[in-house]
Amino acid sequence: MTDRLHDQEYILDRDHLQDLLDTLRNSGRRVIGPVLRDGAIVYDDLASVKNLPIGRTDIQERGLYRVMHREDQALFGYNVGPHSWKKFLSPPRTRLWQGDRSSGMVQISNEPPETQKMAFIGVRSCELHAIAIQDRVFIQSEFTSPPYQARREQTFIVAVNCGQAGGTCFCMSMKTGPQATRGFDLALTEVIENGRHYFVVEVGTEAGMTVFEQLPHTVAGEAQKSAAESAVAAATAQMHRQMDTSDIKDLLYRNYRNPRWDDVASRCLACANCTMVCPTCFCSTVEDTTNLKGDHAERWQRWDSCFTMDLSYIHGGSVRASTRSRYRQWMTHKLATWIDQFGTSGCVGCGRCISWCPVGIDITEEVRAIRKSEESFLPPTEGHHGDT
Amino acid sequence: MAQNKKPKLAVWKFASCDGCQLSLLDCEDELLEVAGAVEIANFMEASGAVVKGPYDLSLVEGSITTPHDAERIHQIRRASRFLVTIGACATAGGIQALRNFSDVKKFTSIVYATPAYIETLSKSTPISEHIPVDFELRGCPISKQQLLEVVSAFLNHRKPNTPAHSVCIECKLRGNVCVMVANGTPCLGPVTHAGCGALCPTYDRGCYGCFGPMESPNTKSLSEGWSRLGAKEGDLVRAFRSFNAYADPFRKESEAHEK
Structure with missing residues (x-):
């Protein structure tokens, strides 16, 4: 069931996509979208449609990502890359406050509230789900992050439905795609057929309608709607990677002592790449800095990871000293304890942790291995304690 | 910290290329601030004027490669309240620790006209193999921002932000x-x-x-x-x-x- 303003769908011609970018920019928004840089499709400031990865796609496998040429001139004919939108909603480094000391008095200055409005272009369905998950963590939980909330509320989202599945995608298993169903202002499906190149547009919000009304458009006919449906169906049909999520919470709780954790720990680099590229991983640390004179101090928040020793450092040591305990913590949190904590899985099936692991560890394979091991391995019934 | 007396800083050199201690001079913009916050008591690379110890903060560059240095590092430890080793030589033995995988006599016989004059140890070792070290700052060379961070953390009695992750x-x-x-x-x-x-x-x-x-x-x-x-x-x-x-x-x- 698509969460949109009304049932009407529209056509925006490819040549009018620039009008969408211009309209968003003219309303004071920083327009951000996919651009080709350093051999990957990353998210950055998007000045023009010309800067989109036109005619490019990517191949992705475990620990492998390459940008390739397509046969057509598709603008969004790729799958998600190394960046996710958390880069903008929850930036890698943020100053929280600064303090100055003079004549024995300390003056604290808080950071000014975020006022830069943003527009995201090309957000995929799995990414909409990831943003919704981070909303739950940063806005809808017991404690809110005012800077996140401010950025989030000022963000306009142009979703794009996937017309192909990436080599590491498994959104079907996580029920997060490939069709964008909620959390967008506008949702586009790119269609290239019979010499025509256009987008079928769904409007999700009043803000989306206000912007879209200013663009040259027509109402979509049945043939065009069905072409859009076929595009998304192609992605569905292409997706080969799967994760069986039935009973997954209990599966992982039951397998706290499974020897598979030792196996994955022998491969895992504890480098934290998976958590950095994950669109839902939200861990951060704070760093306090001072100047040499000691009259100026700053507190910064920066991305951290459950794969670092510091994250679980308390009173003289790390709680999770072994890589086994850290990998298990990450995967069990992502797929199981997350459900208890936030009411959903922490995984959206985007496949980034698989593609961007330098040694190609595949979370779907790890789940499969644990599931399979239960056939021969009888886990002990004792609870979760003391084992690092 | 008492503001009337500035902490004394000393910089010591062992087997090394000097690149790490040069990063202190390379601080340029912050150098005056450093000089304002500490008394530079022993830093031969910067000045021949030497103030006697003990020293509040010693920065030690280089590895131990000679019997003489193996003795000298103990004197420096005794004269230092807080001792930080800086750079890959001091923390891991440096590039000269390649000798540790071979026989150093083979090298001295090729490099020096009179190898008999060379008195060297068979291994190049990090400072921490010889004395207790309070903090190790990594890098070849070290990052000057991290060096300033360590000095600033020392002066302000806090933990330096030098994460050990990847x-x-x-x-x-x-x-x-x-x-x-x-x-x-x-x-x-x-x-x-x-x-x-x-x-x-x-x-x-x-x-x-x-x-x-x-x-x-x-x-x-x-x-x-x-x-x-x-x-x-x-x-x-x-x-x-x-x-x-x-x-x-x-x-x-x-x-x-x-x-």
């Missing part, structure tokens, strides 16, 4: 695209201690491991990853055997790939 995190904080995944470039970043700000991957090169092993390096798995990218055994020996060759995890990994 270089990968620094890449990701910068928004870099992984050179290993997107380009097939072998990179030591996943097993290397952060601190350089991911300098080489930012310029499309693999990490050379200048900051030594990270907190929990899985060198074996990374070597297997390198092999899948086409690296040969000899490549792995050379990769792990550079500025931090004698750091335990790197030493063991290079030895594992030696015939």
